[in-house]
Amino acid sequence: MALVLNEEQRLLRDSAREFLASNAPVASLRKLRDERDPLGYSQALWQQMAELGWASIIVPEQYGGLNFGFTGLGLVMEECGRTLAASPLLASAVVGASCILCGGNEAQKSELLPRIAAGQLTLALALEESHHHRPSHITTTLRRDGDHFVINGHKTFVVDGHSANKLIVVARSTGTEHSEQGLSLVLLDRETEGLTCQRTMMVDSRNAARLSFDNVRVHNEALIGDIDGGWAILEPTLDRGRIALAAEMMGCALEAFERTVAYLKEREQFGVPIGSFQALQHRAARMQADIELCRSVLLQAQGAVEETPDQLPILASLAKAKLNELVKLVTNEAVQMHGGIGVTDELDIGLFLKRARVAMQIYGDTGFHKDRYATLSGY
Amino acid sequence: MQDLDQFRQEVRQWLEDNCPDSQRQPITPKEQYWGGRRGSFPSEDARLWYERMRTKGWIAPEWPTEYGGGGLSDQEARVIKQEMKRLGARTPLYGIGLWMLGAALLEYGNEAQKQQHIPAIINGETRWAQGYSEPGAGSDLASLQCKAEDMGDHFLVNGSKIWTTAADKCDWIFCLVRTDPNVKKQEGISFLLIDMDDPGISTTPIGLISGESEFCQTFFDNVKVPKENLVGELNKGWSVAKALLVHERKLMAEIGSDSPRKVVAPTEAAKQYLEFHDGKISDAQLRSELVDYNMQMHAIALTHFRGFEEKSSGVRSAAPLVMKYLGTEAEKTKSELLLAIMGSQGLGWEGDAFTIEELDTLRLWAMSKAMTIAGGSSEVQLNVIAKNVLELPQSGGN
Numbered sequence: 001m002a003l004v005l006n007e008e009q010r011l012l013r014d015s016a017r018e019f020l021a022s023n024a025p026v027a028s029l030r031k032l033r034d035e036r037d038p039l040g041y042s043q044a045l046w047q048q049m050a051e052l053g054w055a056s057i058i059v060p061e062q063y064g065g066l067n068f069g070f071t072g073l074g075l076v077m078e079e080c081g082r083t084l085a086a087s088p089l090l091a092s093a094v095v096g097a098s099c100i101l102c103g104g105n106e107a108q109k110s111e112l113l114p115r116i117a118a119g120q121l122t123l124a125l126a127l128e129e130s131h132h133h134r135p136s137h138i139t140t141t142l143r144r145d146g147d148h149f150v151i152n153g154h155k156t157f158v159v160d161g162h163s164a165n166k167l168i169v170v171a172r173s174t175g176t177e178h179s180e181q182g183l184s185l186v187l188l189d190r191e192t193e194g195l196t197c198q199r200t201m202m203v204d205s206r207n208a209a210r211l212s213f214d215n216v217r218v219h220n221e222a223l224i225g226d227i228d229g230g231w232a233i234l235e236p237t238l239d240r241g242r243i244a245l246a247a248e249m250m251g252c253a254l255e256a257f258e259r260t261v262a263y264l265k266e267r268e269q270f271g272v273p274i275g276s277f278q279a280l281q282h283r284a285a286r287m288q289a290d291i292e293l294c295r296s297v298l299l300q301a302q303g304a305v306e307e308t309p310d311q312l313p314i315l316a317s318l319a320k321a322k323l324n325e326l327v328k329l330v331t332n333e334a335v336q337m338h339g340g341i342g343v344t345d346e347l348d349i350g351l352f353l354k355r356a357r358v359a360m361q362i363y364g365d366t367g368f369h370k371d372r373y374a375t376l377s378g379y
Numbered sequence: 380m381q382d383l384d385q386f387r388q389e390v391r392q393w394l395e396d397n398c399p400d401s402q403r404q405p406i407t408p409k410e411q412y413w414g415g416r417r418g419s420f421p422s423e424d425a426r427l428w429y430e431r432m433r434t435k436g437w438i439a440p441e442w443p444t445e446y447g448g449g450g451l452s453d454q455e456a457r458v459i460k461q462e463m464k465r466l467g468a469r470t471p472l473y474g475i476g477l478w479m480l481g482a483a484l485l486e487y488g489n490e491a492q493k494q495q496h497i498p499a500i501i502n503g504e505t506r507w508a509q510g511y512s513e514p515g516a517g518s519d520l521a522s523l524q525c526k527a528e529d530m531g532d533h534f535l536v537n538g539s540k541i542w543t544t545a546a547d548k549c550d551w552i553f554c555l556v557r558t559d560p561n562v563k564k565q566e567g568i569s570f571l572l573i574d575m576d577d578p579g580i581s582t583t584p585i586g587l588i589s590g591e592s593e594f595c596q597t598f599f600d601n602v603k604v605p606k607e608n609l610v611g612e613l614n615k616g617w618s619v620a621k622a623l624l625v626h627e628r629k630l631m632a633e634i635g636s637d638s639p640r641k642v643v644a645p646t647e648a649a650k651q652y653l654e655f656h657d658g659k660i661s662d663a664q665l666r667s668e669l670v671d672y673n674m675q676m677h678a679i680a681l682t683h684f685r686g687f688e689e690k691s692s693g694v695r696s697a698a699p700l701v702m703k704y705l706g707t708e709a710e711k712t713k714s715e716l717l718l719a720i721m722g723s724q725g726l727g728w729e730g731d732a733f734t735i736e737e738l739d740t741l742r743l744w745a746m747s748k749a750m751t752i753a754g755g756s757s758e759v760q761l762n763v764i765a766k767n768v769l770e771l772p773q774s775g776g777n
Contacts, residue, residue: 003685004692261769276774281765288764289701296681296698318674374670379649379660 003299005071012072016054016079023048024085026348032086033205039163040199040207041086050119055093058240059101063113070240070305074247074298081251084355086206088122090248091160095241096123099168103185103225103233112187124164125237126155126211133364135170135238136180136231140213142171149186149223151216159362161209162199165190169213173228183230187222204351204358236309239316242363243301246323249359250298253327256334256352257287263338280337287330294319294326314376321369327356328366386455390462393435402428403467413473415506415550429471429503438472438501439481446485446497454691475544476500476507478630480553483623487570487611496551496572508575510540510554510597511620518759520555521564521617525599527556527571534558534571534609536579536602542753546582546595549575559614570616572608579603589745590728627754629699632683632706643736645669645713648720665719672709672716679705697768704760707750714744 005013024045032040049055057073059065073094080089097116100108100123115121129139140153151171161167167188175182188195194216200208225233261284264275274280301315331353335342342349360366401424410421412429420426432438435449441456442448449456463470481500484493499505516523525538536556546552552573559567573580579602584592611619643651649669653660660666682705686698717740718725725740727733751757765771 003681003688004694261771264771272774273772275769275771278762278765278774281769281771282758282761284769284771285704285761285764288697288768289705292696292698292701293675293678293682293705295696296685297678299685300681318677321674322678370667370670370674373674374666375659377646377670377673378658379646379655379666379669 002071002303003296005075008068009072009075012068013075013079015052016076017082019048019052020079020083020085024080024083024087026084026351029084029086029205029351040160040205041088041163045085046087046119049087049089050117054089055097055119056117058094059097059113059117063109064117065113066117070243071299071302073244074302077244077247078251078254081248081253081355082255084204084252084351088119088160088164090241090244091124091207092116092122092164093119094244095125095159095237096164096166096168098240099123099125099185099224099233099237102236103230108187108224121166122160122164123166123168124158124160125241126158126161126167126169127234128157129153129155131156133361133368134178135234136183137178138170138172138183139177140169140171142169142173142184142186144220145217147220148217149184149220151186151188151213151218153213155211155213157200157361158209158211160207161211162197163207167195167211168224170230170234175228180231182228183234184227185224185230185233186218187224188216188218192216192218202358204355206355206358208358236312238363239312240305242316242320242369243298243305245359245362246298246301246319249323249327249356250294252352252356252359253294253323253330254291256349256356257284257291257330259349260284260330260334260337267339274337283333283337287326287333290326290329294322297322314373317364317369317372317376320364321366321373324360324366324369328360331356383454383458387458387462390459391465394462394466394468397428397431397435398466398468399424399428402469402471404469405467406469410469411473412471412503413506413545413548414476414500414503415474415548416504417548417550418503418506425469425471428469432471433501433503439477442481442485442497442501446493447501448497457687472501472503474500474506475509476505479509479623479626480507482626483619484610486622487619491607492572492610505551506545506549508543508546508549508552508595508597510543510552510573512542513539514541514596518756520620521568523555523557523568525554525556526560527558527569527604529558530603533606534604536571536573536599536604539596539598541585541594541596543582543595543597545593546575546597547584551575552597553610555616555620558616562614565617567614568616568620569613570610570619571604572610573599573602573604577602577604587745588748589742591742591746624755625699628703628760631750631754632702643717643740645672645716645720648717652720652722652724665716668716668719672712675705675709675712679709697764700764700768701760703754704757704764708757710750711747714740714747718744 053066054076056065057068058070061067093116097113100112112121127135140151142149142151151169167190169186169188171184173182173184194214196212198210200210202208264280265273267274297319301319304311304315334349335353338347338349341347412420412425436444437449437459440449440451440459441453444450477500481497484496511520513523513525525540527534527536540554543552552575554571554573555568556571557567558569579600582595582597585594585596586592649660653662653665655661682698689696721737721740724733724737727737727741766773
């Protein structure tokens with residue numbers, strides 16, 4: 001598995017960085033926040049991203065995709081993390097597309113994937129039901145009614161839940177509340193009767209929503225994969241989402257870190273740059289060491305998606321746990337090392353801090369992934 | 380790639396055919412062969428295994444053939460290492476001549492020095508000690524005071540060196556000596572090779588908290604060293620030392636993967652000593668510490684691979700510079716974790732109330748404290764990262 005980028009991948013990273021610097025700098029997120037933008041991202045920007053092919057990186061060529069691989073996707077996610085670019089990339093082009101790829105039938109793939117890849121259709125995964133990621137703890141019910149299903153329940157912390165055109169709903173068709181068995185996935189238009197949506201304003205100014213399902217009826221053709229067999233699709237879908245999100249968090253951490261190191265060289269106190277103080281140097285050096293570890297973990301996890309899928313669960317949990325820890329440490333240190341200005345809204349560092357906290361919770365916090373890594377390792 | 384795969388097959392077959400069964404067992408300190416005039420083979424099989432590897436050129440596979448090396452590429456040498464590890468084959472010859480000095484001599488030594496010393500390392504004739512630190516020069520290595528005065532046809536060496544590993548068993552020592560006291564401290568240092576049988580040299584072992592005394596202090600009292608034993612230019616020894624330190628740090632970063640002791644992996648120890656409930660360790664704190672350690676080691680292993688791939692493809696990154704710090708800190712964490720998992724059974728000093736593994740774990744725990752001090756302490760490593768990677772402004776203290 002390659003832990004070094006090839007020429008094409010480096011070009012993609014460089015062009016993504018250039019594009020985002022001019023078209024989606026951190027100021028764009030500020031603007032969305034301050035103007036209370038109802039969509040939560042710029043439709044024009046999303047169309048440009050789609051034209052660059054970003055929504056189609058992991059989609060096979062036969063469905064209108066670039067089939068450029070998960071490492072390439074990770075590079076784009078990382079650059080988006082650097083500028084905190086808000087877009088449906090994660091929820092739709094990674095998690096939504098992966099779910100269809102992992103579990104959709106041929107008709108669903110041919111119908112949905114080309115539109116996702118072109119950025120015309122956006123998806124959101126309606127999974128969580130409590131304040132912590134517990135992907136098998138599902139109480140939303142799905143029962144058969146002739147050639148339809150009826151869904152009842154509620155969802156929370158649905159990334160892009162209020163903006164996506166379609167929702168992938170994780171519901172329980174059989175089994176007990178905590179069981180991985182008996183889950184089913186269905187695709188739902190957002191305009192369906194009985195579905196209500198409340199956008200939740202999160203600290204990172206990015207999109208999330210609560211959804212309620214009150215006797216929502218959907219035709220059984222909307223089922224993704226087998227009835228009761230949703231876990232086999234959900235788990236690899238989530239692992240892809242975790243790895244892509246970990247890449248975004250890497251970008252977030254790197255940007256906050258680099259801005260902080262630059263500040264250490266420029267800010268003077270007691271007549272010298274504060275970066276000459278060993279108390280700060282050693283903390284910065286430890287973060288550099290952690291960054292090096294996270295870089296290797298991320299590359300290995302990205303490569304595993306296509307090359308060693310049996311390693312995917314443990315590497316996805318390793319990546320998400322390690323990046324959770326890194327981005328928490330780095331954003332906290334970034335604020336502290338900036339001193340007073342670090343806690344002002346004027347400085348961008350606070351925005352990195354806020355995005356980091358939300359990203360740490362999405363698809364599993366550190367404790368969730370440490371537990372999963374330990375369980376997968378047999379202890 | 381195809382060629383490398385084929386090479387791997389050949390290596391695998393050769394090792395399978397030539398490595399005696401007894402040399403595929405975990406090795407204890409008494410079973411190691413370190414060479415030198417005072418060294419002997421611990422067993423007939425160890426001698427046979429060493430002779431076969433030397434004839435094959437695989438004692439130092441990446442060194443040139445004219446000095447007894449194998450003349451292989453870094454990738455091929457790595458394949459041999461991996462295949463030996465896979466088979467559990469013992470390291471046939473130990474020594475810092477092999478691990479550290481040889482590479483520096485190949486880069487900085489003159490032809491006569493290479494011919495005199497490199498084959499002697501490979502042939503197990505010379506065991507080397509390292510003379511760097513002094514009682515007054517630890518982390519601030521460049522402040523060393525052991526001096527070598529130019530007496531025309533020779534240098535006259537006076538002073539002492541500390542932490543000279545197993546110097547009481549070594550034949551030669553490579554030393555950093557002060558050859559100019561009147562310039563910036565790094566610019567007045569030279570790199571000398573000294574025969575430990577020379578008159579005026581004496582060595583005393585140092586007792587450690589681990590109960591062992593593998594380190595010594597070595598004293599030089601009017602020792603005459605021939606001029607031809609200077610490696611590189613006069614007063615340019617610091618560059619040789621730095622090149623050599625890179626090898627030492629790399630070695631220390633990897634040390635956990637090739638430990639001579641009967642070390643138990645923490646996960647295995649957990650299964651032996653801890654209670655499980657529903658397939659999980661019941662003690663939440665220990666389970667959390669174990670997973671932290673294993674994830675860290677997983678990430679470190681991947682970073683070693685990445686460092687190697689980057690080297691092979693000519694990409695520069697900060698990865699190699701952080702590995703000594705990360706690797707040795709992780710070794711300390713591992714030792715503390717093993718002690719915690721074993722509880723009072725991990726605290727035995729000697730006697731048959733404890734297994735060999737338990738006693739070794741305790742001794743290794745004590746030894747692990749030295750790993751973040753020797754070869755540039757963790758604090759020095761962080762200074763290096765701050766300076767060379769982050770390019771932070773320097774203060775007087777570092």
